[in-house]
Amino acid sequence: MKAIVIYKSKYGSTKAYARWIAEALSCEALDAKNVKIEDLAPYDTVIYGGGLYAEVIAGVSLITKNLERLKDKKLVVYSTGITPLDCRDYYDKLVLEKNFKGDSLSYIKVFNFLGKMVLSELSLPHRTAIRALKKLMRGKEKPTKMEKLLIELCDADGDFTDKNAIFDLVAYVNNQTKQQA
Numbered sequence: 001m002k003a004i005v006i007y008k009s010k011y012g013s014t015k016a017y018a019r020w021i022a023e024a025l026s027c028e029a030l031d032a033k034n035v036k037i038e039d040l041a042p043y044d045t046v047i048y049g050g051g052l053y054a055e056v057i058a059g060v061s062l063i064t065k066n067l068e069r070l071k072d073k074k075l076v077v078y079s080t081g082i083t084p085l086d087c088r089d090y091y092d093k094l095v096l097e098k099n100f101k102g103d104s105l106s107y108i109k110v111f112n113f114l115g116k117m118v119l120s121e122l123s124l125p126h127r128t129a130i131r132a133l134k135k136l137m138r139g140k141e142k143p144t145k146m147e148k149l150l151i152e153l154c155d156a157d158g159d160f161t162d163k164n165a166i167f168d169l170v171a172y173v174n175n176q177t178k179q180q181a
């Protein structure tokens, strides 16, 4: 098995997972900004990681837009975000629907890990966006389940990354045969 981990990370949590996964698989982890689609040709397993921003997995189009070229490889995508892992309904509906169109999920196995959001580290546009979202949601008289979740997310402030969370992904990749995701 020849594997590669590619990541796009603004605040470092997706990069931390990329390093842990690469270490566990004894392979390289590369920043997506240094990777072109042609560079992936020699690998039979491609693992892509991106932080979640407004439910979009940063940079995941490198995989989803090039699926025809990558279909024969074992494809894994992981996202990092602050959505609590027990909010699977939120994750499955919004994130999967938004990022994976058509039958792409029959070729890609997706994992979600907790990331970090340290408010004092956020860029000004990000801090402003979080504040505006919070204000908007707090103004709701009868917030829906989804709106309550968003308020909870805006209040998250900390590093929730967990090295042990990579176990299932690593086990999936180590299971040598290419199977339907």
Ligand SMILES: Cc1cc2nc3c(=O)[nH]c(=O)nc-3n(C[C@H](O)[C@H](O)[C@H](O)COP(=O)(O)O)c2cc1C
Pocket: 008, 009, 010, 011, 012, 013, 014, 015, 050, 051, 052, 053, 054, 055, 056, 080, 081, 082, 083, 114, 115, 116, 117, 122, 126, 127, 129, 130
């Ligand atoms: C503007 C903004 C939007 C975000 N949107 C989401 C989101 O939709 N879902 C989620 O779970 N986390 C969201 N987050 C949290 C980030 O996904 C989280 O901080 C992640 O760990 C960032 O990855 P990185 O450290 O690799 O950049 C958002 C954070 C910011 C600043």
